[in-house]
Structure formats: C-alpha cells, structure tokens
Amino acid sequence: MAKVELKKPIVDEISAHIKDAQSVVLVDYCGLTVEQDTQLRRNLREAGITYKVYKNTFMNFAFKGTQFEGLTPYLEGPNAVAISTEDATAPARVLSEFAKTADKLEIKAGVVEGTVYDAKGMASIASIPGREVLISRLLGSLQSPVTNFARVMNQLAEKGGASACGAPAEEAAPAE
Numbered sequence: 001m002a003k004v005e006l007k008k009p010i011v012d013e014i015s016a017h018i019k020d021a022q023s024v025v026l027v028d029y030c031g032l033t034v035e036q037d038t039q040l041r042r043n044l045r046e047a048g049i050t051y052k053v054y055k056n057t058f059m060n061f062a063f064k065g066t067q068f069e070g071l072t073p074y075l076e077g078p079n080a081v082a083i084s085t086e087d088a089t090a091p092a093r094v095l096s097e098f099a100k101t102a103d104k105l106e107i108k109a110g111v112v113e114g115t116v117y118d119a120k121g122m123a124s125i126a127s128i129p130g131r132e133v134l135i136s137r138l139l140g141s142l143q144s145p146v147t148n149f150a151r152v153m154n155q156l157a158e159k160g161g162a163s164a165c166g167a168p169a170e171e172a173a174p175a176e
Contacts, residue, residue: 007058007061010054010055010058011058011061011062014052014054014058014059014062014081015062015066017050017052017083018062018063018066018068018083020085021068021083021084021085022084022085022086022087022088022112022113023083023084023088023089023090023091023092023110023111023112023113024068024071024081024082024083024084024091024110024111025081025082025083025091025092025095025107025109025110025122026071026074026075026079026080026081026107026108026109026110027079027080027081027082027095027105027106027107027108028077028078028079028080028105028106028108029053029078029079029080029104029105030077030078030104031104032102032104032105036101036102036104036105039098040095040098040102040105043094043097043098044082044091044094044095047084047087047090047091047094048084048085048086048087048090049082049083049084049090049091049094050082050083050084051080051081051082051083052080052081052083053078053079053080053081054079054081056075056076056079059071059075059079059081060072060075067111067114068111070111070116071109071110071111071116074108074109079108082094082095088112088113089112089125089126089128089129091110092107092110092112092122092123092125092126093125093126093128095107095126096122096123096126097126106119107119107122107123107126109122110122110125112125
C-alpha cells in the first residue's frame, strides 16, 4: 500500500472534525505529565471539545483551502489541536484556564469564526465568557428594569395609588 493511501484517512479525519468547526486552537503540549494531559483531555471532553495530536503535515493538508489555512505558519514543533463545533470561545477558555496550573502548556494560535489569532489574541478570546453566561447576563439586564418597575408599581398600589406619592387629586369640575 502506498504511503499516500495510509495518510489519506488521517487527513480525512481532520477535515471531518474541522468541517463544521467554529474554532480551532493549536497548542504546544510538550512537557505535560501524563496526569496533566489526562486532566486536560477530560476538561476538554466535558466542554464538548475534540482534542487530538496529529502530525503537522497532516494538519497542513487538512487546513488547505479552508478558513483554518492561516494556522499553517504555526505548524512547527509538537502541536495538538482543540476543535469546537458548538462554542467558539470554549477551547481558548478551557486551555487558558488549564495553562494557569500547567505552565508547560502553550497556546500558539487559533481561528475563531474565520479570524486567525496569535497567542495574545487567543488570550483575549479566552477572557470572553461562554455563550450561556452571556445569554444569562443579557436576560438579567433585560429583566432588571421590568422587575424594578413592577416593584415600584406594587409599592404605589399598596400605599394608595398616586395620592400617596404627593400628587394632587383631581378635583371634579364644577357643575353648571
């Protein structure tokens, strides 16, 4: 069997993973202990992120002609790839959080929704909260004014309406 035939299934696997990906992050994992690597994989799996180690040439072939082609210059040395199809910021967030405890883990670069970011850019992406957190914050900020208005209206009703606030009561018009 030719070498190309052996490599094609791996390139196809990478291509299948990145086909619907919202983000792809490259990391240098050298120096991690087995225990750290196991914990990292567990954290990423729980967040719904695919994490694999592939040869750079395989990733290079899979990235060609896609929005992830901008990662090609970063394919030097040992690399692992974290791929998310659901939450665009999740890989950066989970990897960045884990890198605080494992100083050997280094985020090299990533593509988030079609834009290539270097290590500094990925650090700022990691600071963006997850989708669920952003939605809950939005709903909280929308709900707060309505809740406050309802509370004020309730207090007015308990105190006897507008006359309790010091507003003059309307006088009846004199009958002619």
